[in-house]
Amino acid sequence: MPRRWLRLGIDVGGTNTDAVLMDGDQVLSWHKVATSVGIADAIVAAAGTVLKQGGAAPDQIAAVMLGTTQFTNAVIERQRLNPVGVLRLAAPATTAVAPMSDWPADLAAVIGDSHHLLHGGLEFDGRQISAVDEAEIAIAARDIAAKGISAVAITSVFSPLDAAMEHQAESVLRQTLPDVAVTLSHRIGRIGLLERENAAILNAALSELAIRVIEAFGSAINELGIQAPIYLSQNDGTLMTASQAARYPVLTFASGPTNSMRGAAVLSGYSDALVVDIGGTTSDIGLLLDGFPREAAMTVNVGGVRTNFRMPDLLAVGLGGGSLVREDGRRIGPDSVGFELTKRALIFGGDSLTMSDIAAAAGQMPLGNRDRVAELDCVQQALATARTMVEAALDQVRPSAATLPVILVGGGAPLLDGFAIGGGEIVRPDHGQVANAIGASIAMVGGECDRVFSLDGISRDEAVAAAKSEAVSQAREAGADAGSISIVEIDEIPLSYLPGNATRLRVKAVGNLSAAGI
Numbered sequence: 310m311p312r313r314w315l316r317l318g319i320d321v322g323g324t325n326t327d328a329v330l331m332d333g334d335q336v337l338s339w340h341k342v343a344t345s346v347g348i349a350d351a352i353v354a355a356a357g358t359v360l361k362q363g364g365a366a367p368d369q370i371a372a373v374m375l376g377t378t379q380f381t382n383a384v385i386e387r388q389r390l391n392p393v394g395v396l397r398l399a400a401p402a403t404t405a406v407a408p409m410s411d412w413p414a415d416l417a418a419v420i421g422d423s424h425h426l427l428h429g430g431l432e433f434d435g436r437q438i439s440a441v442d443e444a445e446i447a448i449a450a451r452d453i454a455a456k457g458i459s460a461v462a463i464t465s466v467f468s469p470l471d472a473a474m475e476h477q478a479e480s481v482l483r484q485t486l487p488d489v490a491v492t493l494s495h496r497i498g499r500i501g502l503l504e505r506e507n508a509a510i511l512n513a514a515l516s517e518l519a520i521r522v523i524e525a526f527g528s529a530i531n532e533l534g535i536q537a538p539i540y541l542s543q544n545d546g547t548l549m550t551a552s553q554a555a556r557y558p559v560l561t562f563a564s565g566p567t568n569s570m571r572g573a574a575v576l577s578g579y580s581d582a583l584v585v586d587i588g589g590t591t592s593d594i595g596l597l598l599d600g601f602p603r604e605a606a607m608t609v610n611v612g613g614v615r616t617n618f619r620m621p622d623l624l625a626v627g628l629g630g631g632s633l634v635r636e637d638g639r640r641i642g643p644d645s646v647g648f649e650l651t652k653r654a655l656i657f658g659g660d661s662l663t664m665s666d667i668a669a670a671a672g673q674m675p676l677g678n679r680d681r682v683a684e685l686d687c688v689q690q691a692l693a694t695a696r697t698m699v700e701a702a703l704d705q706v707r708p709s710a711a712t713l714p715v716i717l718v719g720g721g722a723p724l725l726d727g728f729a730i731g732g733g734e735i736v737r738p739d740h741g742q743v744a745n746a747i748g749a750s751i752a753m754v755g756g757e758c759d760r761v762f763s764l765d766g767i768s769r770d771e772a773v774a775a776a777k778s779e780a781v782s783q784a785r786e787a788g789a790d791a792g793s794i795s796i797v798e799i800d801e802i803p804l805s806y807l808p809g810n811a812t813r814l815r816v817k818a819v820g821n822l823s824a825a826g827i
Contacts, residue, residue: 314371315363317356317535318750320568320743321348321377321526324589324648325720327746328355330363334575334751338362339743341720343648348379348522352529360533367534372822376542376568376749379522380515380558384416384612390514391460392421394453394489396446396482397506398429398465398474402438408464408506413613420514423456425449429474430466438466441474443481450485460516461486462509464494466502470761490516497559497618499759504608504617511614512559519558523551540822542748545619546571546601547755547819549787559618562611565745566593567602567621572748573716574600576738582714583703583733586744587721590629590645594702595621597716599797601819603708626702628695630665630674630721638667638690641698655681664724667691674723695724703731718744753819756783756794764810772814773799780818789820 316331326344330337340358344351360367383389395408408424409417427445430438453461461482465474472495479491492513498505523541530539541554544563554561569586573579580600586593596603602621609620627643631650634641646653646661653659655666656677662685668674670682671692703715715733717725718741728735740747758779762772777796784794798817 315365315369316750317359317370317373317537318746318748319352319356319373319375320565320745320749321352321375321379322565322588322745326351326355327743328352328359329740329743329746329750330359330365331747331750336740336747337365339740339746341743349525349529349532352526353532356529356533356535368536370535370537372537373530373535373539374542374548374749374752375526375539376564376745377522377561378565380518381562381611383515383518384511384614387415387419387612389518390419391517392419392423392456392458393510393513394423394425394449394456394458394461395506395510396425396427396449396461396463396478398427398441398463398478399438399502400426400428400430402430403466403502406503409510411503411615412507416612416614420510421456421458423453423458425452427478429478431468431471431474433467435467435470441477443477446478446481447485450482453489454486459488460490460492460513462492462494462506462513464502464506464509467500468493468495469498469500469505469759492516492557497557499617501608501617504615507614508559508616508618511611511616512557515558519555522558523555527551540752542568542752543755544621545604545755545817546621546748546752548752548822559616563620563623566595566623568745568748568752569593569718570595570597570602570621570748571600571752572744572746573597573718573738573741575751576718576740576744576747577714577716577736579714579716579736582716582736583706583731584716584718585699585703585722585725587717587719587724588629589631589650589721590627590642590647592626592628592699592702592719592721593623594626594699594706595623596706596708596713601797604798622706624702624706626698628664628698628721628724630663630668630724632664634662634664634667634687634691638687638692638694641691641694664691664695664721667695668724671726673726692724692726696727696730699725700731703733707731717741754784754787754789754822755817755819756780756785756787756789757815757817758783759813759815761804761811761813764812769812772812773801773816776814776816777818780816784818784820788822789818790823791820794818794820
């Protein structure tokens, strides 16, 4: 009998850590533990349990896929961030607006004010604003070194068109700071200068934490006796290696909800649907298109900072299992008892009325001691309020008047009753409570091309073919099986302000993780 090769999917959230053992798309076992015990301990507890329940040996695990909110939480909480040296290549342009000008004061204070506005950058048509001055970069490098800063973000105006200046600045910088963690903005963000610079700074600020978190993940997996490679899920629903995640931690932002949406697609069999992922504090609501979350088209706010790198288009509502219920069920949240649910909820002997109490009283959630909430008289009102909150959010996310199924996942899914909501059929897939870990375990490997082509020298078809080829090549290099790679997204934006009949092409390719990659 051939040996079964299995996948281990783990989602490390702020409240719970979920683990699933997968044989293809089949769930063999799953388990939840509280993350409050510590990242490594939570992974060992959750993953160790699913291995035991699934009857699997550590050497049967072919790959470990991890999703995490650790980096998002660090930005939101203003904790575990390191100071950053900022180099902007743009002078004499853009000097009127300093880096981080619109950042929240408390977050800016953590990052520091080691900002250097240097010569360089491009005009919108590709002409130089000014040449890079290597001497002033060297001066900036010495200043950063004197301050003991270990991470630098380098941004050049219109570097997504031509990144040569950012690479040149990095080369000069490393002559003084050979071991500094450098983030080049063109590798993360898109055309807009300030939003792209913000994303690069956030990435650099997470560089030290990223190393510690990835090491903790590796330590936990090794403790389980698993020798398989580790991948982290990105916020576009694809995977990256642990080493890539250590360099680009911001690409994991919102990967938790993305995993839940990918898991919802696989568990339900729907590729086009609305997804409601109900957790302990919030409900994340998004749209599935061809099995992947719709990507946000505008700037995305992360911890009060505007960014423009890829993120799923999600709407968060203050409704979760730990959400506090007031005014006889007419007001829910946005505050929540969070990971203290088992201490503060009425069904666990606490003194706080939560949505978990409401769901338990209604017989929708087999949790705690239902007798403690048997006399509640606001149950129907609270359930109606919750339904109204979700329906309003669905109306904002729905792309048109067309009816779409609504897939409910997450540990708080039982908070909603009935068979339809917002005009769509409610789908409650099996194992939906761990859809996030399942989404991580079945994530595909992706590649992306985001380039500006001049159509004076080549035809549009040739440009599209070149962009597709580059995206496919990147997916293959990232570990995708060549035969499984397909193009899932093509965006074309004509750039009338550029010479040469220019157009911007963004192409995304995805494929299954190859056997060679595991």
